[in-house]
Amino acid sequence: MSPDQHNTVIRPNLKAHPDPDPIAYEDDVYQKGLHYERPPFTFKPLEWEQLASQRMSADTRGYVIGNAGTGETERKNRAAFEKWSIVPRRLVNTEGKFPKLTTKVLNHECPFPIAVAPVGVQRIINPDGEVASAAAAMEENVPYIMSTASSTSIEDVAKANGDGIRWYQVYWPSNEHDDITASLLKRAKAAGFTALFVTLDTFVLGWRPSDMDNGYNPFLRSDQIGVAPGFTDPVFRSRFKSKHNQEVEDNVHAAAAEWTRTIFPGFSHSWEDIKFLQEHWDGPIVLKGVQNVADAQRAVEAGVQGIVVSNHAGRQVDGGISSLGVLPRIAEAVGDKLDVFFDSGIRSGVDIAKALALGAKMCLIGRQYIYGMALGGQGGVQHVLKSLCGDLELTLHLSGIPSLSREHLNKDVLVREDEL
Numbered sequence: 001m002s003p004d005q006h007n008t009v010i011r012p013n014l015k016a017h018p019d020p021d022p023i024a025y026e027d028d029v030y031q032k033g034l035h036y037e038r039p040p041f042t043f044k045p046l047e048w049e050q051l052a053s054q055r056m057s058a059d060t061r062g063y064v065i066g067n068a069g070t071g072e073t074e075r076k077n078r079a080a081f082e083k084w085s086i087v088p089r090r091l092v093n094t095e096g097k098f099p100k101l102t103t104k105v106l107n108h109e110c111p112f113p114i115a116v117a118p119v120g121v122q123r124i125i126n127p128d129g130e131v132a133s134a135a136a137a138m139e140e141n142v143p144y145i146m147s148t149a150s151s152t153s154i155e156d157v158a159k160a161n162g163d164g165i166r167w168y169q170v171y172w173p174s175n176e177h178d179d180i181t182a183s184l185l186k187r188a189k190a191a192g193f194t195a196l197f198v199t200l201d202t203f204v205l206g207w208r209p210s211d212m213d214n215g216y217n218p219f220l221r222s223d224q225i226g227v228a229p230g231f232t233d234p235v236f237r238s239r240f241k242s243k244h245n246q247e248v249e250d251n252v253h254a255a256a257a258e259w260t261r262t263i264f265p266g267f268s269h270s271w272e273d274i275k276f277l278q279e280h281w282d283g284p285i286v287l288k289g290v291q292n293v294a295d296a297q298r299a300v301e302a303g304v305q306g307i308v309v310s311n312h313a314g315r316q317v318d319g320g321i322s323s324l325g326v327l328p329r330i331a332e333a334v335g336d337k338l339d340v341f342f343d344s345g346i347r348s349g350v351d352i353a354k355a356l357a358l359g360a361k362m363c364l365i366g367r368q369y370i371y372g373m374a375l376g377g378q379g380g381v382q383h384v385l386k387s388l389c390g391d392l393e394l395t396l397h398l399s400g401i402p403s404l405s406r407e408h409l410n411k412d413v414l415v416r417e418d419e420l
Contacts, residue, residue: 019111020140022390023098041375041383045348045368045391048384052374059216060124064370066210069318073311077345080324084354084414089400099396100403101389105339105362106195106284106305108165111141112389113356113404116381117343117364118169118197120149121218121226126373131160133373136381138164140389145169145197145364148184148263151225153232158191168193169288171202174265175273182280183235189282196281197308198274201289204266206316219260222252230259274302286341291326296334307334310343313366324355328411331359349391353401357409 029039042051053061067074103113116137123129130152137144143165146157158166168188173181185196211217219226230236231248240248240255248255277285286306287299299307309327311320323344331340342360346352352363365388372384401408 020386020389022386022393025386026390026394039383041372041380043387045387048368048371048375052371055374056125059214059218062210062214062216063121063124063218064367064374066208067314067318068206068208068316071314072318073320073322074314074345076320076322077311077314077324078347080322081345081347081351081354083416083418084324084358085417086350086353086357086395086399087413087415088398089413092400092402094397094402097402099393099401101393103361103404105341106167106286108143108194110143110165110362113360113362113392114352114365114385114388115143115145115167115341115362116369116385117366118145118147118199119366119370120147121151122370122373123151123225124218125370126377128377130157132378133369133381134158134160134164134166135162136369136378136385137166138162139378140382140385141165142385143167143362146188146193147171148229149219149226151228153228154184154187154191154193155232156228158193161192166193167195167197167286169197169199171199171263172269172273173262174267175269175276177262177265178276180230180233180235180239180262181276183233184229185277185280187233195284195286195305196277197286197288198277199288199312200268201310201312201316202264203268204264206312207318208315217260219264220253220256222256224252224256227256227259230262231255236262271298271302274304278303286339288341288343290330291321291323293326293329293333296330300334300337304338306339306341308341308343308364309360310341310364313344324358327355327360328358335359335361349388349393350395352388352392353395353399353409354414356404357411357414359411 053065101112103110116133122133126132130150134144134157138161144161145167147169148171170184224231237248284305286308287304288308289310290296290307291311296307309323309330311323327342339361340359341362341364342355343364346363346365355363369381369384372380401413
């Protein structure tokens, strides 16, 4: 399928409820406060991690909060945001309207410039796992990206997401398992996932001291958390039975190890292998994990529809460059040729504003919504999504930025603090 054909794939918006209003969420909190009612969750985004960690086991806390190596990459991700500051404009007449947060990506008109990032093994956070986050994304009208490492099947995630926009993320098996890759993509398409996100930086798990201190790899456990897409896949099940003369359920430990080796094969694919995905996926393809201009330009040449500027939030390689640090040059090089997404380090609505100003069309929210899940399941996830959008909307409004259009929100609204 050609890139032009990909660009014609449009999924109608079937939502039956109005778009959530972040400002109304703030108003509701203050109105309830008049009756001495306090919100169940804090609105301080930098406290979500600490509060969530108190509810996690040592294994879960190490997996969710831990980073590669010394955590240098993750610290750079966060520090990069503070290097940029918004320069507000005054006496901007917005004709009585708050900023419009709509953005168009992958042929979808989205009311907010955020998507729920692909995060695996969510049942270690909350028993409802992906069902809770997929339902929350639907309710808040935010695109949901499902991880291949989910603890819930593709079909059950789709059911929980209802009429929401949903995209599928694949940890890409090696070429000898092309039949499994094709099966996953076929199932995702049948379940209403309209775009494919391909993670490029995790063909083997990184050096993660927190997990190693706990001796904890969630994909190898016999509790079946993190392997649901594989254990429910007919091609993987058939392969396993032919090799072991057993059903997956008869030897869960061996099946989990085999599935883990399948989706984390140890070695990277090549640029030429993207053709296989294009032949087996009828829709936009987005490459996740791009960190330099040359790779972004290769993505354009390969005919994909998007990239995610991401370093996996510092979980895969230590000592790497910050994602926000490389975003401007990547966006300037290829931003008019494909959709540029951003991931890694976002903690607040202000962070979203800065990433959008530096060239991203949409930001992926990862750890923050997971903290919300730990604090309150689906309701906690919805709280985080509403809070981030409310923070973003008021930040833009009070800074004299009437919309997300490049005319209003671009690099010119920022300055680097070290250059003042």
